[in-house]
Amino acid sequence: MALRHKRLYLTTAIDYVNSLPHIGTAYEKIGADVIARFARLQGSKVRFQMGNDEPSVNVRKAAEAQGLDPLAYCDGMAGAFTNVWQRLNISYDGFIRTTNAAHRRAVTACFRSIAKGKTPRRAPNIYKKPYAGWYCDACEAFYQEKEMGEGRSCPTHRLPTQWVEEENYFFALSHYQEWLASHLRRHPEFILPEVRRNEITKLIASGLEDVSISRMQRGWGIPGRFASWWKQAEVVHIIGKDITRFHCVIWPAMLKAAGLSLPRTIFSHGFVYQRGEKMSKTLGNVVDPLQLVERFGADPVRYFLLRENSFGRDADFTWERFIERYNSDLANGIGNLVNRTVGMIHRYCQGTVRPARAAPKGLPTFAGLRKGRARILKTMSSAFAIDRRHDDLAFHEALSAIWALMTDADQYINDTAPWERQKRGESEAVAFVLYQVVEAIRILAVGLSPFCPETAERIWAQMGLDAAAPIAAMQWRHLVKFAMLKKPVMVRDPRPLFPRIEQESKISPQAPSHKARGEERGTMESELIDIADFAKLDLRIATVTAAEQIEGTDKLLKLQVDLGTEQRQLVAGIAKHYPPEELIGRQIVVVANLKPAKLRGVESQGMLLAASQGEQLSIVSPQREVPNGARVK
RNA sequence: GGCGGCAUAGCUCAGUGGUUAGAGCGAGGGAUUCAUAACCCCUAGGUCGAAGGUUCGAUUCCUUCUGCCGCCA
Numbered sequence A: 001m002a003l004r005h006k007r008l009y010l011t012t013a014i015d016y017v018n019s020l021p022h023i024g025t026a027y028e029k030i031g032a033d034v035i036a037r038f039a040r041l042q043g044s045k046v047r048f049q050m051g052n053d054e055p056s057v058n059v060r061k062a063a064e065a066q067g068l069d070p071l072a073y074c075d076g077m078a079g080a081f082t083n084v085w086q087r088l089n090i091s092y093d094g095f096i097r098t099t100n101a102a103h104r105r106a107v108t109a110c111f112r113s114i115a116k117g118k119t120p121r122r123a124p125n126i127y128k129k130p131y132a133g134w135y136c137d138a139c140e141a142f143y144q145e146k147e148m149g150e151g152r153s154c155p156t157h158r159l160p161t162q163w164v165e166e167e168n169y170f171f172a173l174s175h176y177q178e179w180l181a182s183h184l185r186r187h188p189e190f191i192l193p194e195v196r197r198n199e200i201t202k203l204i205a206s207g208l209e210d211v212s213i214s215r216m217q218r219g220w221g222i223p224g225r226f227a228s229w230w231k232q233a234e235v236v237h238i239i240g241k242d243i244t245r246f247h248c249v250i251w252p253a254m255l256k257a258a259g260l261s262l263p264r265t266i267f268s269h270g271f272v273y274q275r276g277e278k279m280s281k282t283l284g285n286v287v288d289p290l291q292l293v294e295r296f297g298a299d300p301v302r303y304f305l306l307r308e309n310s311f312g313r314d315a316d317f318t319w320e321r322f323i324e325r326y327n328s329d330l331a332n333g334i335g336n337l338v339n340r341t342v343g344m345i346h347r348y349c350q351g352t353v354r355p356a357r358a359a360p361k362g363l364p365t366f367a368g369l370r371k372g373r374a375r376i377l378k379t380m381s382s383a384f385a386i387d388r389r390h391d392d393l394a395f396h397e398a399l400s401a402i403w404a405l406m407t408d409a410d411q412y413i414n415d416t417a418p419w420e421r422q423k424r425g426e427s428e429a430v431a432f433v434l435y436q437v438v439e440a441i442r443i444l445a446v447g448l449s450p451f452c453p454e455t456a457e458r459i460w461a462q463m464g465l466d467a468a469a470p471i472a473a474m475q476w477r478h479l480v481k482f483a484m485l486k487k488p489v490m491v492r493d494p495r496p497l498f499p500r501i502e503q504e505s506k507i508s509p510q511a512p513s514h515k516a517r518g519e520e521r522g523t524m525e526s527e528l529i530d531i532a533d534f535a536k537l538d539l540r541i542a543t544v545t546a547a548e549q550i551e552g553t554d555k556l557l558k559l560q561v562d563l564g565t566e567q568r569q570l571v572a573g574i575a576k577h578y579p580p581e582e583l584i585g586r587q588i589v590v591v592a593n594l595k596p597a598k599l600r601g602v603e604s605q606g607m608l609l610a611a612s613q614g615e616q617l618s619i620v621s622p623q624r625e626v627p628n629g630a631r632v633k
Numbered sequence B: 001g002g003c004g005g006c007a008u009a010g011c012u013c014a015g016u017g018g019u020u021a022g023a024g025c026g027a028g029g030g031a032u033u034c035a036u037a038a039c040c041c042c043u044a045g046g047u048c049g050a051a052g053g054u055u056c057g058a059u060u061c062c063u064u065c066u067g068c069c070g071c072c073a
Helices: A023-041 A057-065 A072-087 A103-114 A174-184 A195-203 A241-257 A289-296 A296-306 A319-349 A367-383 A396-415 A417-423 A425-450 A453-462 A521-526 A529-534
Strands: A007-012 A046-052 A096-098 A125-138 A142-144 A160-172 A236-242 A265-269 A272-274 A314-316 A541-547 A558-564 A567-572 A585-590 A597-598 A602-604 A612-615 A616-619
Touching: A007 A023, A023 A046, A023 A236, A023 A272, A023 A289, A023 A296, A046 A072, A057 A072, A057 A160, A072 A289, A096 A103, A096 A567, A103 A241, A125 A396, A160 A241, A174 A195, A174 A241, A195 A241, A236 A241, A241 A265, A289 A296, A296 A314, A296 A319, A296 A396, A296 A453, A314 A319, A319 A396, A319 A417, A319 A425, A319 A453, A367 A396, A367 A425, A396 A417, A396 A425, A417 A425, A425 A453
Parallel strands: A007 A046, A007 A236, A046 A096, A236 A265, A272 A314
Antiparallel strands: A125 A142, A125 A160, A541 A558, A541 A585, A558 A567, A597 A602, A612 A616
């Protein structure tokens, strides 16, 4: 089954608006968006629904803190949220706010039909019962005596709780226990991945208690918790693993009670950690998706999060890995492939790609093209198949299938070396090689389009493929066919899709304007070292006593150096910059406590320091002569 | 405390009851120049968390332990 349906109703959790979306919130929407886009690519009709959950005590407090009316505050947050989603290219069709009149009406109607109905045990779904207990405003929850800390403080906020007595409406969740259990047995794909399903299965088996659904006086607007639940009949619902319980137990039971159909699947995704730690405002390690998008664009962010892990698992965000992925996969990978291909088409084919049938004789065919396409089709189909055989949404596998074809294309180019054929006048062969590579890039772009829609479009435009058909018109089935081009197309000027992130910016990857916000303090600190780290280096002055080129290499020199107390042999990759004789007698700086290593079979007992940038290189020497063995610090 | 999951190369992860346990990234070397110092080729000898057990044989099965994580109490 799974996404083969003609219609897909896809929803995400609705977000609380007491703080701006962070990268974990974005993870959910990005994952859902990829599903939506893939389903559209397969020809399904998709309704992709997101929203904000507005009325709550915390929101009221946040609004008050800013001197705003709650609704005005929520209006502002709704704008802020949708702005982030738009910047991330989340293709939602509807954005609901729980304060919307339409939503209120729907909830009220839903509530009424629940109230009218009976439980499977023929009792009223909703009943009134006085309730009294210790209540925490911040959590909006009651606590048992034993759960609370000293002075009856709330266990999470450590704030004093209050004794509250109120008339409460209860939903008879306990009566739905058997029904839920059997639904789960019959429809294992109702909760995915399996870990989460098992948790819920056990929770249900251990017994369910009725839940209070009213908190009339405490919030503002619509009554309490009930407002969190949607009334819509959905097919696939994407949520975070923290709210599995509510969305997989209480919500389905209420839908059932209201006589509504259930979602086919509730998929519970993982979290995004920052350097293995939970992101939190107190730790100051919250990664702002907007900042990332402003600096790198939406696609690198989307790509990174989806490439690092399958969707059900936790992802970890670190600047190092982000930059690593960006440079190696995006800049050096897809970016460079498109760039070199477009460049060659300009140079060798007057900027024109011509469809061709058969390869000129003597030219190796691009065997990887067929194979790669088949693999992409297969892997992507199963990666998006949300069913019990495919427990997880394996976005990362889909991406690695796409990348495998990309690598093959690079290899094919190197093997056939169009630049050499061009010199030999084999223009027909050159044109055919490039035509096949364009075909590969076309497949890559379509496969990539759910993940990185902007990039797919840019590739499309740069290759001139939009002259044949807009990428939006591309369907999954177009990947099955080879030779889509009917007539020649002109490529545009090559423009790098992803400029490399250079080494320098590694130290502070975030834009300077954001530094002051102090949001990534965790990252900043971890990239600084303290004096003890520096002290680990044993840097010493030495004089070069002998130097010779290592045979069979053009970069390596073998040096003998006098460290004062001992002689050492070093291997240094500076032969292109220094003839051996120029080094003899010169003083250098040596890392004396470096683990020895063998380079081309020659042992190197340390390394010399040199400064380099681009083609320039200079060894580091003391400005005045000092005794050999002198410590550098 | 109960239940469950995980622990594999520097990093992120695949994987299998059996001759030499894999990939990507990083690192080193080579080759090359169409390209964003890129692409391509070669190089990783890792007690497969620890200890026992089952087996002709275990990283892969079982038990215990340790560490981390999740759910629950």
